[in-house]
Amino acid sequence: MTVNIKQWPGTALATRDLEQGHVLTVKYKPRAEYAWDAGVAIARYLEELKAGRLIARSCKQCDRILIPPRMFCEECFRPTDSWVYVEDTGTVNTFSICHVRWDVVRLDQPQLPAVIHVDGASPGMGILHLLGEVAPEEVYIGMKVKAVWEEASRRQGSITDIRHWKPWKEE
Amino acid sequence: MSERMAIVGLGYADIRSCTPGISYKELMYEAATRAYDDAGINPRKQVDSFISVSEDFWEGTSIFDEYVPDQLGAALRPVHTVCGDGLQALSCAAMLIETGQAQIVAVEGHSKHSDMCTPHHIHQLAFDPIYHRPLGAHPQHLAGLEMARFLHESENTREHCGLVVQKNRRNALKNPRSVYGSDLSLQDILDAEPTFTPMGVLDAAQPADGAFVVVVAAERRAKALSTHPVWIRGYGWCTETPAVDSRSWGEAAYARLAAHQAYRMAKITAPARELDFAEVDDSFSYKELQHLEALDICPQGAAGAWLQAGITQTGGEFPVNVSGGSLGVGYFLEASGLMRLTEAVLQLRGQAGAVQLPAVRRGLVQSWRNLPTTTGCVVILERADGRE
Numbered sequence: 329m330t331v332n333i334k335q336w337p338g339t340a341l342a343t344r345d346l347e348q349g350h351v352l353t354v355k356y357k358p359r360a361e362y363a364w365d366a367g368v369a370i371a372r373y374l375e376e377l378k379a380g381r382l383i384a385r386s387c388k389q390c391d392r393i394l395i396p397p398r399m400f401c402e403e404c405f406r407p408t409d410s411w412v413y414v415e416d417t418g419t420v421n422t423f424s425i426c427h428v429r430w431d432v433v434r435l436d437q438p439q440l441p442a443v444i445h446v447d448g449a450s451p452g453m454g455i456l457h458l459l460g461e462v463a464p465e466e467v468y469i470g471m472k473v474k475a476v477w478e479e480a481s482r483r484q485g486s487i488t489d490i491r492h493w494k495p496w497k498e499e
Numbered sequence: 500m501s502e503r504m505a506i507v508g509l510g511y512a513d514i515r516s517c518t519p520g521i522s523y524k525e526l527m528y529e530a531a532t533r534a535y536d537d538a539g540i541n542p543r544k545q546v547d548s549f550i551s552v553s554e555d556f557w558e559g560t561s562i563f564d565e566y567v568p569d570q571l572g573a574a575l576r577p578v579h580t581v582c583g584d585g586l587q588a589l590s591c592a593a594m595l596i597e598t599g600q601a602q603i604v605a606v607e608g609h610s611k612h613s614d615m616c617t618p619h620h621i622h623q624l625a626f627d628p629i630y631h632r633p634l635g636a637h638p639q640h641l642a643g644l645e646m647a648r649f650l651h652e653s654e655n656t657r658e659h660c661g662l663v664v665q666k667n668r669r670n671a672l673k674n675p676r677s678v679y680g681s682d683l684s685l686q687d688i689l690d691a692e693p694t695f696t697p698m699g700v701l702d703a704a705q706p707a708d709g710a711f712v713v714v715v716a717a718e719r720r721a722k723a724l725s726t727h728p729v730w731i732r733g734y735g736w737c738t739e740t741p742a743v744d745s746r747s748w749g750e751a752a753y754a755r756l757a758a759h760q761a762y763r764m765a766k767i768t769a770p771a772r773e774l775d776f777a778e779v780d781d782s783f784s785y786k787e788l789q790h791l792e793a794l795d796i797c798p799q800g801a802a803g804a805w806l807q808a809g810i811t812q813t814g815g816e817f818p819v820n821v822s823g824g825s826l827g828v829g830y831f832l833e834a835s836g837l838m839r840l841t842e843a844v845l846q847l848r849g850q851a852g853a854v855q856l857p858a859v860r861r862g863l864v865q866s867w868r869n870l871p872t873t874t875g876c877v878v879i880l881e882r883a884d885g886r887e
């Protein structure tokens with residue numbers, strides 16, 4: 329608004345006007361529910377997570393190992409060729425120290441999402457997950473990490489079957 | 500049209516009532532692979548631009564356009580989505596070619612309707628939240644309102660609508676690319692469970708899964724790529740007011756105006772004489788009749804009589820929805836127009852199999868974006884050895 333305008337045109341609206349019904353409000357609770365077919369690639373990936381393993385697909389043409397796995401290579405546009413187990417260790421490609429959660433709650437202990445390049449997969453192939461058991465100021469790009477798995481009995485075929493990735497030193 | 504262009508590739512996959520076991524990406528990949536093979540092209544090198552049709556709420560992922568490149572061969576290439584019917588995307592492809600920006604464009608549409616647990620609730624979100632949603636009516640009540648007014652204004656009858664269902668579901672029995680083929684008596688249809696009277700449960704097309712991809716090429720590429728290019732002679736699209744209080748309930752004004760645009764481009768003045776067949780929207784039985792009249796294919800009020808006289812039957816003078824239409828093949832969300840386009844292209848190539856019509860040269864494809872929209876699109880197609 330320009331400084332030349334001394335007085336606001338119209339009527340100011342405050343939260344209480346909405347709460348007290350002074351203006352028209354519409355409340356509607358959407359029921360948008362989906363059951364996505366995971367498909368061949370994601371289904372196997374999730375099954376393997378439940379078993380405590382990371383699996384990828386390989387493409388012979390570009391000689392890459394792709395994780396998360398997919399049934400087609402987006403570079404070569406051809407079907408991928410075979411299933412390949414990869415390590416549950418990797419390298420931090422990028423990370424952020426998040427002081428605010430997805431629902432805008434401010435956090436005492438920051439959340440540490442990171443893209444982790446998985447050992448055994450092709451360079452540049454990684455998964456987005458969380459770091460843990462590490463102080464935010466100690467995280468750095470290039471840091472080696474290892475998956476901390478949920479107890480076998482509690483895994484349910486979800487990316488949360490890995491609790492987080494913790495700093496790790498190669499033997 | 501300043502630039503001539505043709506459909507040179509066609510692919511479809513998994514036309515089924517539901518497709519458990521594969522993801523929407525794997526479904527799209529399958530159709531795309533077939534289309535590129537049909538066109539004899541490598542999408543990573545030869546397709547200049549990619550267009551996908553999708554609606555975030557149908558998919559369950561917002562900003563869905565970001566989820567389409569990989570499975571179409573479109574990663575790191577020009578790609579965009581059209582939140583509309585597949586024929587609107589085809590029109591975008593035609594425009595990209597007309598500008599010279601692209602020589603070859605791929606258009607994709609898919610339905611993973613079976614991924615939705617609450618489709619009617621999701622559909623309800625398309626209705627105006629202040630004027631309409633609080634009334635709490637099922638989305639299809641609009642079809643009941645429209646059918647009532649259409650029948651009131653015209654000489655078409657409830658029985659004529661039943662005959663549309665009978666014709667299209669019988670046609671689908673011969674079409675392997677369909678889900679709902681069935682041989683029903685007119686009485687079966689009229690006696691079916693009433694839903695939104697005058698509509699009964701059999702008057703509404705049922706959803707299906709499937710993916711469709713077409714490859715469009717500018718003339719200089721089309722002739723080299725395909726021995727049976729199908730030329731796009733005209734296209735048009737139109738949206739009437741969304742207001743349910745004041746739209747034209749009796750006639751499909753959007754289809755009339757979209758057809759005018761397409762006919763002008765294709766230099767068609769007498770559609771019924773100059774066209775050989777049509778695949779038109781029949782998401783609800785009365786829609787086929789209403790659309791045929793809006794498209795000026797038959798005189799106002801005569802669509803039902805034409806059907807009764809056998810003119811729009813498979814053996815008739817102007818076959819309509821030989822494929823089975825949406826009533827017989829299925830309703831594919833925003834890919835419905837591409838399903839009709841696929842059937843029309845197969846006809847013009849002479850590859851329609853058991854539903855092949857003899858000696859067809861020019862056909863019309865028309866789509867409607869289903870309830871609650873008033874958006875429709877028309878495309879005129881012509882066989883390679885047709886009029887230059």
Ligand SMILES: [Zn+2]
Pocket residue numbers: 387388389390391392401402403404405
């Ligand atoms: Zn590859």
